[in-house]
Amino acid sequence: xxxxxxxxxxxxxxxxxxxxxxxxxxxxxxxxxxxxxxxxxxxxxxxxxxxxxxxxxxxxxxxxxxxxxxxxxxxxxxxxxxxxxxxxxxxxxxxxxxxxxxxxxxxxxxxxxxxxxxxxxxxxxxxxxxxxxxxxxxxxxxxxxxxxxxxxxxxxxxxxxxxxxxxxxxxxxxxxxxxxxxxxxxxxxxxxxxxxxxxxxxxxxxxxxxxxxxxxxxxxxxxxxxxxxxxxxxxxxxxxxxxxxxxxxxxxxxxxxxxxxxxx
Amino acid sequence: xxxxxxxxxxxxxxxxxxxxxxxxxxxxxxxxxxxxxxxxxxxxxxxxxxxxxxxxxxxxxxxxxxxxxxxxxxxxxxxxxxxxxxxx
Numbered sequence: 134x135x136x137x138x139x140x141x142x143x144x145x146x147x148x149x150x151x152x153x154x155x156x157x158x159x160x161x162x163x164x165x166x167x168x169x170x171x172x173x174x175x176x177x178x179x180x181x182x183x184x185x186x187x188x189x190x191x192x193x194x195x196x197x198x199x200x201x202x203x204x205x206x207x208x209x210x211x212x213x214x215x216x217x218x219x220x221x222x223x224x225x226x227x228x229x230x231x232x233x234x235x236x237x238x239x240x241x242x243x244x245x246x247x248x249x250x251x252x253x254x255x256x257x258x259x260x261x262x263x264x265x266x267x268x269x270x271x272x273x274x275x276x277x278x279x280x281x282x283x284x285x286x287x288x289x290x291x292x293x294x295x296x297x298x299x300x301x302x303x304x305x306x307x308x309x310x311x312x313x314x315x316x317x318x319x320x321x322x323x324x325x326x327x328x329x330x331x332x333x334x335x336x337x338x339x340x341x342x343x344x345x346x347x348x349x350x351x352x353x354x355x356x357x358x359x360x361x362x363x364x365x366x367x368x369x370x371x372x373x374x375x376x377x378x379x380x381x382x383x384x385x386x387x388x389x390x391x392x393x394x395x396x397x
Numbered sequence: 398x399x400x401x402x403x404x405x406x407x408x409x410x411x412x413x414x415x416x417x418x419x420x421x422x423x424x425x426x427x428x429x430x431x432x433x434x435x436x437x438x439x440x441x442x443x444x445x446x447x448x449x450x451x452x453x454x455x456x457x458x459x460x461x462x463x464x465x466x467x468x469x470x471x472x473x474x475x476x477x478x479x480x481x482x483x484x485x
């Protein structure tokens with residue numbers, strides 16, 4: 134077993150990695166990112182992780198609690214058990230997709246429980262020191278937007294990490310939970326500028342959503358696996374805090390980089 | 398016999414930009430109401446009949462009683478369908 138400290142958002146995670154294959158997948162996800170120097174007990178977590186869920190990929194997740202009170206998330210291509218105090222987790226996964234999804238499940242559970250922030254189904258680009266979040270369901274164009282935005286820095290291509298501070302400030306963090314574009318970002322965190330709900334179109338046009346529509350749109354694009362009502366309520370409250378602070382637009386865009394002229 | 402309408406207890410209410418958003422804590426579904434819908438929701442706090450609601454609505458919004466009563470019935474049917482209101 135090897136031990137690795139990794140930073141996700143403002144959280145330090147000690148990964149106890151079992152097996153060379155697992156380490157190879159971890160390197161694929163985290164690359165050469167520096168280990169965390171900040172190991173504040175209040176923001177530290179331990180995950181024991183191994184490849185060992187030898188089932189076919191699938192997407193249906195079930196939730197149960199075991200006799201120790203641990204939260205168990207079970208999917209054909211991953212298994213996740215989180216201790217009742219949220220501090221420790223056991224993970225098994227089938228392949229890279231399983232690893233990415235199980236860590237998304239774990240991280241979204243942690244950050245909503247602690248009222249820290251949200252994991253948003255989106256890609257995020259940095260332009261002039263501010264983060265632009267492009268949200269939408271699969272195949273709506275998030276990866277296309279990311280590829281068309283070169284040489285801007287990419288913070289995420291699938292699951293953006295948004296910290297929603299008590300002071301109302303929203304910060305987007307570099308996300309290791311990537312789908313296609315694996316190059317780690319040289320930038321750790323950036324304040325948010327706006328959120329765009331993507332819609333492919335022959336024209337390029339943005340329209341600001343009122344806050345109630347924005348909240349409903351954001352809710353549809355949160356990575357979150359329900360496990361108790363108290364934490365589900367936190368998700369909705371965090372979404373409300375987000376749309377109170379950050380403008381949300383519907384963005385009709387063509388598959389070219391001209392949309393940047395419309396939004397920046 | 399008069400039908401009395403009452404609100405589901407396990408809800409979280411959020412006011413945002415003049416709209417009322419109701420989160421059903423059992424199903425986690427969110428329902429958005431416009432200004433009048435939000436006013437009716439608040440009026441249901443003390444478990445009301447269509448007749449009581451109609452009387453209050455006509456005073457508040459200066460609408461005809463017959464039209465208000467019909468709209469209220471349709472609105473409450475929809476709220477009942479999504480589980481936010483129960484009738485007895």
